[in-house]
Amino acid sequence: MPRVLLLLPTTTYRTEAFVGAASRLGVDVTVASEQPNTLARLNPAGLLTLDFKDPKIAAQRVVEFSTSHRIDAVVSVDSQVVVVGAAISVALGLRHNSVESVTAAQDKHRMRQRFKQAGVPSPQFTLCSLDQDRTTLAGRVDFPCVVKPLSLAASQGVIRADDRGQFIRAVNRLEAILKREHGTSAASDTSGEGRAQSQVRSPASSRQFLVEQFVGGPEVALEGMLTRGELHMLALFDKPDPLHGPFFEETIYVTPSRRVAEMQEEIAQCAAQAARALGLTEGPIHAELRLAKDGPSVIEVNARSIGGLCSRVLRFGTGMSLEELIIRHALEEDFELPERQTQAAGVMMIPTARAGRLIEIRGLDEAKVVNGIEDVTISAHLGQRLVPLPEGSRYLGFIFARAESPEAVEGALRASHAKLEFVIEASVSRTREDDRTSPAIKSVEDVRCAKAADKTS
Amino acid sequence: MSQTEISITGEPISDAMCRFTVDRPVYPDKSFAFLSKEAAEGSPLAKRLFKIDGITRVLISHEQITINKSAQADWPVIGKSIGAAIRAHLATDDPAVSDAAWENVPSSEEIRERVQQVLDTDINPSVAAHGGVIRLIDVKENQVFIQMGGGCQGCGQADVTLKFGIENAIRAAVTGVGDILDVTDHASGRNPYYAPAKK
Numbered sequence: 001m002p003r004v005l006l007l008l009p010t011t012t013y014r015t016e017a018f019v020g021a022a023s024r025l026g027v028d029v030t031v032a033s034e035q036p037n038t039l040a041r042l043n044p045a046g047l048l049t050l051d052f053k054d055p056k057i058a059a060q061r062v063v064e065f066s067t068s069h070r071i072d073a074v075v076s077v078d079s080q081v082v083v084v085g086a087a088i089s090v091a092l093g094l095r096h097n098s099v100e101s102v103t104a105a106q107d108k109h110r111m112r113q114r115f116k117q118a119g120v121p122s123p124q125f126t127l128c129s130l131d132q133d134r135t136t137l138a139g140r141v142d143f144p145c146v147v148k149p150l151s152l153a154a155s156q157g158v159i160r161a162d163d164r165g166q167f168i169r170a171v172n173r174l175e176a177i178l179k180r181e182h183g184t185s186a187a188s189d190t191s192g193e194g195r196a197q198s199q200v201r202s203p204a205s206s207r208q209f210l211v212e213q214f215v216g217g218p219e220v221a222l223e224g225m226l227t228r229g230e231l232h233m234l235a236l237f238d239k240p241d242p243l244h245g246p247f248f249e250e251t252i253y254v255t256p257s258r259r260v261a262e263m264q265e266e267i268a269q270c271a272a273q274a275a276r277a278l279g280l281t282e283g284p285i286h287a288e289l290r291l292a293k294d295g296p297s298v299i300e301v302n303a304r305s306i307g308g309l310c311s312r313v314l315r316f317g318t319g320m321s322l323e324e325l326i327i328r329h330a331l332e333e334d335f336e337l338p339e340r341q342t343q344a345a346g347v348m349m350i351p352t353a354r355a356g357r358l359i360e361i362r363g364l365d366e367a368k369v370v371n372g373i374e375d376v377t378i379s380a381h382l383g384q385r386l387v388p389l390p391e392g393s394r395y396l397g398f399i400f401a402r403a404e405s406p407e408a409v410e411g412a413l414r415a416s417h418a419k420l421e422f423v424i425e426a427s428v429s430r431t432r433e434d435d436r437t438s439p440a441i442k443s444v445e446d447v448r449c450a451k452a453a454d455k456t457s
Numbered sequence: 458m459s460q461t462e463i464s465i466t467g468e469p470i471s472d473a474m475c476r477f478t479v480d481r482p483v484y485p486d487k488s489f490a491f492l493s494k495e496a497a498e499g500s501p502l503a504k505r506l507f508k509i510d511g512i513t514r515v516l517i518s519h520e521q522i523t524i525n526k527s528a529q530a531d532w533p534v535i536g537k538s539i540g541a542a543i544r545a546h547l548a549t550d551d552p553a554v555s556d557a558a559w560e561n562v563p564s565s566e567e568i569r570e571r572v573q574q575v576l577d578t579d580i581n582p583s584v585a586a587h588g589g590v591i592r593l594i595d596v597k598e599n600q601v602f603i604q605m606g607g608g609c610q611g612c613g614q615a616d617v618t619l620k621f622g623i624e625n626a627i628r629a630a631v632t633g634v635g636d637i638l639d640v641t642d643h644a645s646g647r648n649p650y651y652a653p654a655k656k
Binding site for chain 1: 470471525532533584621644649
């Protein structure tokens with residue numbers, strides 16, 4: 001039986017989906033994480049610990065492991081393990097992206113450089129350092145712009161600025177985020193999560209950031225699979241909520257896209273051109289594009305599949321999940337990609353509106369029975385400290401819908417979300433930036449009022 | 458009743474798994490999981506099903522038959538053979554699962570004792586390092602129901618711990634165990650050891 005090595009960071013949302021997919025496919029599985037599983041000694045063939053920060057050492061460890069347990073495919077489930085996944089695949093001689101290509105896809109500056117060299121339509125950019133004088137930098141920037149870290153994911157640390165004052169405040173805020181993400185806080189955190197974070201994040205580019213031209217227009221996300229350099233579009237998602245900033249929290253994804261066929265074709269060609277520019281040739285990609293007045297502009301291309309729990313809305317062929325498709329593609333040389341099931345589907349990543357401690361969730365049962373809703377999954381746990389964008393990096397949960405049309409799916413997602421009420425206790429410690437972006441909340445009643453205000457604004 | 462009057466509905470659970478619901482009981486009020494062709498020896502319906510190329514697991518439960526297949530087999534092809542096998546079986550008076558199949562399975566009480574021993578000696582001392590605990594909730598026939606608590610409840614790695622740690626240890630120590638089912642309300646976990654983050 002073939003064996004697949006799943007590279008699963010301990011903080012990924014994708015564990016259940018990938019472990020379930022591998023189990024259903026009946027393949028042998030070894031799970032590798034950056035922290036040892038407490039039961040690793042009971043199953044040395046199934047549970048492996050790898051240093052994801054050191055691809056060379058990790059690859060050596062897997063090569064040794066493979067002498068007793070042959071590995072037929074390596075699947076990297078999230079952004080943070082794509083480089084180590086490529087290094088392991090190279091060491092084992094498996095079909096995979098090059099280390100260089102996935103490294104470029106992981107670093108937003110290298111990505112922008114590759115796009116520019118290859119003529120891929122994408123925002124203009126400048127590489128900056130937190131050590132530069134911010135007032136001087138602000139004088140050189142064209143507005144509106146977007147301040148962006150090089151390596152964080154899911155819009156964390158991404159801030160729009162429309163003038164010099166906003167720019168300086170955005171850079172100050174980004175510096176604090178990077179300090180927390182790459183600095184000593186994670187390393188000194190003795191919880192499982194803290195140890196996990198200190199294991200998988202690299203401080204290499206923590207003083208640098210990008211300043212990009214803000215590109216207006218709606219955004220779409222393309223889910224694709226590369227086979228020997230050829231891109232097959234698996235799904236194209238519309239993002240009906242406008243992403244104008246100042247932060248870029250993603251909410252609703254709906255597929256199939258309502259864009260005209262010609263535009264969808266243009267988007268696919270643009271994504272394929274971007275993947276080629278990076279040198280990506282194998283496996284899943286997730287691309288984000290803005291539809292500007294003069295055509296699609298590539299925001300980024302990641303050498304991984306869609307994040308969070310969003311893949312649940314995708315079904316292929318006779319019911320294949322995206323994770324089953326990815327594992328089979330990695331294992332089978334001539335795997336024929338099935339088409340997505342045609343029914344409209346969508347997901348809403350429930351935004352974190354306020355900072356504070358989650359103390360109660362109301363309306364869940366009502367949200368689940370809205371027509372068209374398949375499920376509502378709350379991934380935040382009671383008692384969890386919630387941090388909204390741009391500092392935060394977690395979703396409250398996910399709403400999944402399936403209906404006869406994209407419009408009906410979008411309507412179901414919005415109706416379901418409207419039923420939900422998250423009771424959040426105000427944070428004890430607030431920064432001045434918290435105060436600037438969200439008024440202080442002193443009680444649960446304040447939260448209710450704040451939510452009502454959100455809905456009416 | 459003629460075979461053609463038997464209605465069977467196939468519901469894909471995933472590409473690898475499909476649940477076939479028959480319009481009448483196949484194995485009334487009982488269930489049995491056949492994890493291999495060898496285990497099906499002596500049980501007429503399971504044996505018929507395992508003769509179809511690509512079938513890797515058969516769960517017969519009341520009026521439902523859940524089948525896993527290998528990646529190479531296609532449902533449109535084997536689905537017809539599965540339907541024919543079920544109809545052919547129902548045309549006989551043979552039992553779906555033979556009494557002999559159960560002879561190799563320890564009693565529920567034996568399974569309960571052995572699983573509890575595995576939890577006490579191998580599992581819980583280890584998961585306690587993450588503030589976790591695994592409880593044995595019930596054993597019905599050879600199905601084992603467990604619950605994950607403490608740091609394991611709602612943990613982002615709970616599935617890995619379950620499938621690659623707990624299941625592996627139980628199956629290695631206790632023969633004849635069927636499905637191992639996690640009945641934890643993970644959404645209510647207040648202190649998961651690993652909380653997922655969008656990276």
